[in-house]
Amino acid sequence: MGPTSPDRRLDGNAAAGPLSELFAVDLTTATATCGHCGGTAALAAHDVYADAPALVVRCRGCTEVVLRFAADARTLRVDLSGARLLVVPHPGAPAPAPPDPASSDVTRGT
Numbered sequence: 001m002g003p004t005s006p007d008r009r010l011d012g013n014a015a016a017g018p019l020s021e022l023f024a025v026d027l028t029t030a031t032a033t034c035g036h037c038g039g040t041a042a043l044a045a046h047d048v049y050a051d052a053p054a055l056v057v058r059c060r061g062c063t064e065v066v067l068r069f070a071a072d073a074r075t076l077r078v079d080l081s082g083a084r085l086l087v088v089p090h091p092g093a094p095a096p097a098p099p100d101p102a103s104s105d106v107t108r109g110t
Contacts, residue, residue, distance in 0.1 A: 012046040018055050018069055019078075025091055033085040037062035043086075054079075 016028045028044040039061035046066060049056040054070035054077075067086075068079040080086060 008049050008051055010048045010050060012042070012044040012048055012057065014048040014050050015043060015046075015055055015057055015067075015069070018050075018071065023088070025088055027088065030086055030088040032057075032066050032083045032087075034059040034061060034064060034066055035082050035084040036064040038084070040085075043067075 013028055016026065019027050028042065030043045031040055032043055032046065033040045037059060039059055041060065043057070045060065047058045047060055047063075049058065054068045056065055057067040057069075058064065059066050059082075064082055066080075066082040068077075070077045
């Protein structure tokens with residue numbers, strides 16, 4: 001079974017609970033730009049693998065790792081080395097417009 005095997009894959013919403021320990025905002029609406037392919041998507045649209053020692057968030061466009069998160073009794077660790085940019089909506093900002101259903105959930109940066 002490879003690292004991106006569909007039977008292990010969850011959608012990005014699976015990262016919200018564990019990441020709420022570190023971030024005080026809902027990250028499912030945050031957008032992450034992949035440092036490998038430049039694809040940009042809401043964190044909830046990424047693939048999450050939660051059955052390893054760390055929670056692993058992968059880009060759906062290229063399957064590379066965008067984010068890793070691990071916690072133990074004494075520390076919380078986040079590795080964003082695969083993310084070029086993580087944009088988090090300000091908690092007081094109005095909700096973003098719903099996405100256009102005709103567009104893809106992953107767009108390519110320039």
